[in-house]
Amino acid sequence: MDDGKSTLIGRLLYEARAVFDDQFRALESDSRKFGTQGNRLDFALLVDGLQAEREQGITIDVAYRYFATAARRFIVADAPGHEQYTRNMATGASTAGLAIILVDARKGLLPQTHRHTRIVAMMGIEHVLLAVNKMDLVGYRQEVYDAVVDAYAPFAVACGIGSVRPMPISALEGDNLTAPSPSMPWYDGPTVMRYLETVDVSRPPSVGPFRMPVQWVNRPGAEFRGFAGRVSAGAVHPGDRVRVVPSGVETRVRAIVAWDGDRPRAEAGESITVTLGDEVDVSRGDVLAAADAPPEVADQFEARLLWMGSHPMIPGRPYLLKSHAKEVRASVTSIKHRVDVGTDARLASRTLTLNEIGVVTLSTAQPIPFEPYAVSRTLGGFILIDPFTFETVGAGLIDFALRRASNVHWQAVEVSRAGRAGMKHQHPCCVWFTGLSGAGKSTIASRLEQQLYAAGRHTYLLDGDNVRHGLNRDLGFTEADRAENIRRVAEVARLMVDAGLIVLVAFISPFRAERRLARGLFAEGEFIEVHVDTSLEECERRDTKGLYAKARRGELPNFTGIDSPYEAPDAPEVRLVTSGLSPDACATHVFDRLP
Amino acid sequence: MAFDVLESESIEILREGVAAAERPVLMYSIGKDSSVLLHLARKAFHPAPLPFPLLHVDTTWKFREMYAHRERMVRESGARLIVHRNEAGLAAGVNPFTHGSSYYTDVMKTEALRQALDAHGFDVIFGGARRDEEASRAKERVCSFRSEGHRWDPKAQRPELWAIYNLRIRRGESIRVFPLSNWTELDIWRYIERESIPIVPLYFAAERPVVERAGTLLMVDDERFPLAPGEEPQRRVVRFRTLGCYPLSGAIESRATTLAEIVAETSAASASERQGRLIDLDQPASMEKKKREGYF
Numbered sequence: 001m002d003d004g005k006s007t008l009i010g011r012l013l014y015e016a017r018a019v020f021d022d023q024f025r026a027l028e029s030d031s032r033k034f035g036t037q038g039n040r041l042d043f044a045l046l047v048d049g050l051q052a053e054r055e056q057g058i059t060i061d062v063a064y065r066y067f068a069t070a071a072r073r074f075i076v077a078d079a080p081g082h083e084q085y086t087r088n089m090a091t092g093a094s095t096a097g098l099a100i101i102l103v104d105a106r107k108g109l110l111p112q113t114h115r116h117t118r119i120v121a122m123m124g125i126e127h128v129l130l131a132v133n134k135m136d137l138v139g140y141r142q143e144v145y146d147a148v149v150d151a152y153a154p155f156a157v158a159c160g161i162g163s164v165r166p167m168p169i170s171a172l173e174g175d176n177l178t179a180p181s182p183s184m185p186w187y188d189g190p191t192v193m194r195y196l197e198t199v200d201v202s203r204p205p206s207v208g209p210f211r212m213p214v215q216w217v218n219r220p221g222a223e224f225r226g227f228a229g230r231v232s233a234g235a236v237h238p239g240d241r242v243r244v245v246p247s248g249v250e251t252r253v254r255a256i257v258a259w260d261g262d263r264p265r266a267e268a269g270e271s272i273t274v275t276l277g278d279e280v281d282v283s284r285g286d287v288l289a290a291a292d293a294p295p296e297v298a299d300q301f302e303a304r305l306l307w308m309g310s311h312p313m314i315p316g317r318p319y320l321l322k323s324h325a326k327e328v329r330a331s332v333t334s335i336k337h338r339v340d341v342g343t344d345a346r347l348a349s350r351t352l353t354l355n356e357i358g359v360v361t362l363s364t365a366q367p368i369p370f371e372p373y374a375v376s377r378t379l380g381g382f383i384l385i386d387p388f389t390f391e392t393v394g395a396g397l398i399d400f401a402l403r404r405a406s407n408v409h410w411q412a413v414e415v416s417r418a419g420r421a422g423m424k425h426q427h428p429c430c431v432w433f434t435g436l437s438g439a440g441k442s443t444i445a446s447r448l449e450q451q452l453y454a455a456g457r458h459t460y461l462l463d464g465d466n467v468r469h470g471l472n473r474d475l476g477f478t479e480a481d482r483a484e485n486i487r488r489v490a491e492v493a494r495l496m497v498d499a500g501l502i503v504l505v506a507f508i509s510p511f512r513a514e515r516r517l518a519r520g521l522f523a524e525g526e527f528i529e530v531h532v533d534t535s536l537e538e539c540e541r542r543d544t545k546g547l548y549a550k551a552r553r554g555e556l557p558n559f560t561g562i563d564s565p566y567e568a569p570d571a572p573e574v575r576l577v578t579s580g581l582s583p584d585a586c587a588t589h590v591f592d593r594l595p
Numbered sequence: 596m597a598f599d600v601l602e603s604e605s606i607e608i609l610r611e612g613v614a615a616a617e618r619p620v621l622m623y624s625i626g627k628d629s630s631v632l633l634h635l636a637r638k639a640f641h642p643a644p645l646p647f648p649l650l651h652v653d654t655t656w657k658f659r660e661m662y663a664h665r666e667r668m669v670r671e672s673g674a675r676l677i678v679h680r681n682e683a684g685l686a687a688g689v690n691p692f693t694h695g696s697s698y699y700t701d702v703m704k705t706e707a708l709r710q711a712l713d714a715h716g717f718d719v720i721f722g723g724a725r726r727d728e729e730a731s732r733a734k735e736r737v738c739s740f741r742s743e744g745h746r747w748d749p750k751a752q753r754p755e756l757w758a759i760y761n762l763r764i765r766r767g768e769s770i771r772v773f774p775l776s777n778w779t780e781l782d783i784w785r786y787i788e789r790e791s792i793p794i795v796p797l798y799f800a801a802e803r804p805v806v807e808r809a810g811t812l813l814m815v816d817d818e819r820f821p822l823a824p825g826e827e828p829q830r831r832v833v834r835f836r837t838l839g840c841y842p843l844s845g846a847i848e849s850r851a852t853t854l855a856e857i858v859a860e861t862s863a864a865s866a867s868e869r870q871g872r873l874i875d876l877d878q879p880a881s882m883e884k885k886k887r888e889g890y891f
Contacts, residue, residue, distance in 0.1 A: 061752065063733045064726045066779045075777060087754050094756040215610045220643035228639070230607045230758075259641040270599065271606035273641070284614055308754050322759055325614065381757045390763035392753040 004133045005102050008171035009065060009078050010043025015178045015193065016067040016074075043171075062092040071197040081112055086119065086341070086355040087308040090395060093123035094381065097201035100129045100192075105138045105168070109151050111342045117152075117159050118341045122304060122357070122397065124377060126162040127199055131192065136170040140183040165195055209293035210234035210242065211371075211379065213324035214286045218273055226257055226273040227282050229325070232378035234290060235267040236274070241291035244282050245369040250291050252277035285326035287369040287379070295379055298401030299367040304339075305332070305360045307352040309386060309393030314351055319393065321364060323382035329365035330384070336360060352394075361402060373397035420500035424458045427595040428497045430522055433506040434515060434569060435532030436561050437547055438539035440578050440586070441506040444532060447587035449504055460496055462489055463506040477558045483514050490518035497526060502594070510566040530590055531572040536561050538579060598786055605632075605774040606639040607758060608737055609721065612772040613646050615762035616719035620712075623649035623676070625661045626838045627794050628723030628775060630668070631783055634792045635774060636721070637672060647721070648675040650711055654703040655680060656691060656840035658816050664795045671793075679711035691842040692821055700843075705888055709745050718764060721772045727779045731886060737776045743767040747886050780836075781861050788854040797835045798857065800849045804828035811845040836861075 023046070031042045065076040079085070079092030093099065099120040103113055120128060130152055138144045149166040156164045167176055168187050175181035178193045190198070211233040218226035236242070240253045254275040256263040266272045274288070282288070289295055307313050313332060321330035336359040338349035352358045373380030384394035421428050431448070433441040442463050452459045467489055468475075475481040486509050493503045509515055519527045539561070540548045551559035558564045569575075574593050576586045613619055621636060623629050633649070640646055651665060669676045681689075684702040691699045712720065726733045736752050738760040753761050762770050775783075787794060805812045806820075806828050813820075815828040820842065822828070833846035834857075851857045 061734045061749070063730075064777070065733060066727045066777070068779070068781070091754045091756050095758075215607065216614045218640065218643050224642060226642075228610055230603055257642065259638045269603055271603040271610070271639070320763070322761065324759070325611070377757055381759065383754075383756060383759050383761060385761055385763055390761070390765065392755075392761045395754065395756045 006044030010046035098127040121159040130166040209290035246297040300402040305396040312351040320385040439532040439534035445504040445506040486514040494521040529572040530574040608774040609639040619647040619719040620717040621721040632723040681707035800834040816841040
């Protein structure tokens with residue numbers, strides 16, 4: 001912020017001869033028109049590209065600049081420093097290998113210095129060049145410089161910055177940029193350019209286990225199936241054993257296919273296409289990884305989240321999460337705390353607003369392959385996208401998984417009934433209520449479903465009303481039709497149990513044979529027969545639907561208990577004698593018997 | 596080494612764009628950047644054929660050698676080529692000589708591009724623009740969102756972190772994708788040399804008929820060039836650093852006839868490549884203004 005950042009960059013470009021004559025002439029004319037340096041060249045104008053910025057005299061977005069020396073090629077991400085542009089700074093930092101933090105020698109460390117350093121540390125930049133600028137305005141005095149450095153170094157270390165290189169400079173005068181400053185003979189370290197040319201910022205690691213997120217399945221015809229992506233870590237060779245994550249399937253790399261012939265090896269940073277030894281299922285968003293060291297898979301995380309949306313982040317609201325090529329629905333389940341990047345204070349917060357950073361727990365709709373951001377920017381960084389406007393509203397860094405889908409990547413599992421049940425964290429079963437018409441089956445089943453729902457279980461209630469009107473509307477009340485009615489209901493219940501649900505069936509089901517048939521469809525312990533044992537007298541006394549009266553008048557033939565028998569169960573799992581008990585108490589009694 | 600990083604990054608961007616697109620297209624302007632982009636696309640999707648057509652927005656005022664090169668590259672790459680011209684503009688006789696470069700560019704390039712994109716419903720549009728070309732380009736995203744009507748709002752760009760690109764759009768909106776964002780002019784030349792990428796011969800020095808106007812050397816490429824009374828084209832040894840419409844592309848005097856000589860000349864150059872581009876200079880901040888309106 002007014003600390004000479006654009007001036008420094010413009011000056012570096014100029015010194016590296018990345019400014020052409022015509023651009024220089026434009027700079028001269030712009031300096032007269034917009035310049036803030038009197039009659040001198042305003043190097044900041046080389047950098048502040050957009051019209052609005054020239055007019056306001058500040059940098060409002062990240063601008064990328066390029067220059068090269070004999071030793072190295074540089075990309076400069078020029079990021080704004082004002083607090084309302086924290087997101088732009090994080091954007092610039094996300095791809096950087098080194099950060100230059102400017103401090104005005106007259107002012108020393110400011111809150112923004114702390115804020116910038118914390119963002120730089122959070123985004124994983126290991127190298128910081130602390131440029132103590134405007135030394136010309138403090139008479140090039142060493143004690144001013146030393147005071148700034150002594151204050152900064154321990155702070156940066158505490159933030160987790162691996163290497164801090166301080167330098168006294170004047171961007172305006174060019175001191176210590178490319179040549180040692182004659183005004184500061186007491187400084188015997190490297191110049192800015194010399195340091196930039198030599199600092200070791202090698203990334204990403206080509207050692208460590210192989211990782212390649214699959215971006216695109218290359219399938220021009222039936223005879224070729226390749227998987228295209230950019231290696232994010234390690235190296236790969238034909239014949240290497242690899243695992244598809246998250247499915248866990250293991251196979252071998254057959255070839256690394258390139259335009260000018262197959263290749264013997266590829267390493268981190270390279271975009272490649274591989275073919276695999278087996279016909280395995282691999283999709284965009286999967287990760288190919290070293291078979292014996294695959295990344296973890298999980299669906300709940302703790303992450304640091306920087307909010308970039310104009311509307312606040314609300315826990316529970318759905319977003320799209322994109323990490324490498326994987327896109328999945330996600331929501332923030334809770335905000336542990338918000339972080340004040342100026343002071344590092346932890347603050348309680350129920351939302352995050354623009355430019356705020358919080359530590360959150362995050363839940364994804366499906367398990368995703370990941371690595372902590374500290375290990376891999378590729379597998380640990382993500383963005384959140386608003387599912388309605390499609391704006392990018394958040395940027396996050398995964399720190400660790402809260403619940404691991406631990407076995408998923410070791411063994412390929414087909415989706416089984418156990419898997420489906422496991423995802424719902426419950427034991428699926430069929431609770432079969434039998435009893436006379438008016439005994440209270442539907443009422444108790446409905447109360448039981450409410451209790452299960454409140455406990456977070458996934459349920460479904462099948463009763464005469466929702467089955468008779470649809471699936472079974474072709475059936476009447478003859479004995480054959482009643483048997484068929486029960487058979488169909490039992491089959492539907494079986495499918496739902498297979499899907500992982502707790503299914504409640506409330507049917508008179510008067511015949512033992514049909515109930516036995518139903519029980520036979522389920523595994524041991526999955527069928528819970530509940531006899532709602534209310535006497536005929538009591539049912540007939542209640543007669544809430546007036547059916548007994550009709551049956552007595554002969555208007556309802558084959559009515560159970562009147563002119564059709566009810567065969568009471570001999571050994572039900574639960575027998576409810578309802579008189580004197582509330583429906584809720586009956587339901588609780590059943591709830592306690594469930595597996 | 597630096598090339599391998601640049602190449603891999605560009606290929607990653609091309610693949611992301613294609614994976615997200617329903618109707619992708621590559622803007623092919625026949626110049627050196629387009630040539631590199633086409634080459635990278637062939638590498639990115641090998642052995643599959645190009646998963647998108649090439650779109651050439653044709654003003655009818657390109658150099659004759661550019662049209663010949665276009666046909667050659669289409670033949671060699673097997674790509675499908677779509678050529679679009681603003682027929683209304685042609686019928687109205689809009690040309691760079693009588694209408695001025697600003698109005699001409701607006702009608703024959705910007706408007707023509709919008710017409711072509713609308714007619715085909717392209718949602719992901721690859722272009723060969725580089726951030727080092729011009730100040731407003733330096734702030735543009737790799738994947739740059741365009742609202743309905745193809746407008747660019749520099750203040751409402753989607754943040755772009757790491758290599759995670761948000762290509763989600765609604766119907767009518769589009770994304771311009773610039774895989775060469777991080778390349779410099781010198782990178783382009785060195786890569787062309789390393790990969791032996793075919794380019795239009797106008798980039799190499801040769802004796803050509805030119806006239807000098809306001810300090811700019813213009814090539815008299817066909818009989819449509821209106822010569823002033825008494826004006827005679829001179830034969831001078833020149834080449835082009837950028838190619839566009841011939842009446843708007845300034846030549847430079849040069850003896851560079853090989854790629855190695857072009858590389859040497861470019862690294863020692865004291866003028867930027869856009870110096871010869873007349874459309875950038877016709878009004879202040881002209882590129883930013885054109886881009887807001889839908890120009891590439």
